[in-house]
Amino acid sequence: MSQSAITVSRIDMDRIEALLERLPAAEADKLEALRAELDRADVVEPAAMPPHIVTMNSTVVFEDESDGEKLTLTLVYPTGAGAPGTVSIFAPVGSALLGLARGQQIDWPMPDGRKRRLKVLEITYQPEAAGHLHR
Secondary structure (H helix, E strand, O other): OOOOOEEEEHHHHHHHHHHHHHOOHHHHHOOHHHHHHHHOEEEEOHHHOOOOEOOOOOEEEEEEOOOOOEEEEEEEOHHHOOOOOEEEOOOHHHHHHOOOEOOOEEEEEOOOOOEEEEEEEEEEEOOOOOOOOOO
8 A cells, every 4th residue: 555745945955865875774764654754755945845744843733542641742853862751763753754744644653562543633833834944
């Protein structure tokens, strides 16, 4: 089954690809899902990014469809990960978030093997929509 294209800003694409190129081969091999996401992306200039799309440094509100729990995360580069409420683009859920639109869903694998289905409810901050085009 083919997935629909995601939308990624040119700056995000350039920065993520540069990070991937600098990784040791063993680490880079673990990020095939991210590479697959990037390969199917429609790339747009930051000023043309629709405000309902998750970009790097976006803050996103999700709902767990199984229990209605709401979760807020900010998608960050690896150097920004580790702070509460952040998720790295190199984490599986981070890779899945990039380019999602409000209303779309992702399956988030949990450590115990279960999956949580999360729906994007709102993007409370998107750098491009806020005019922060070169953050």
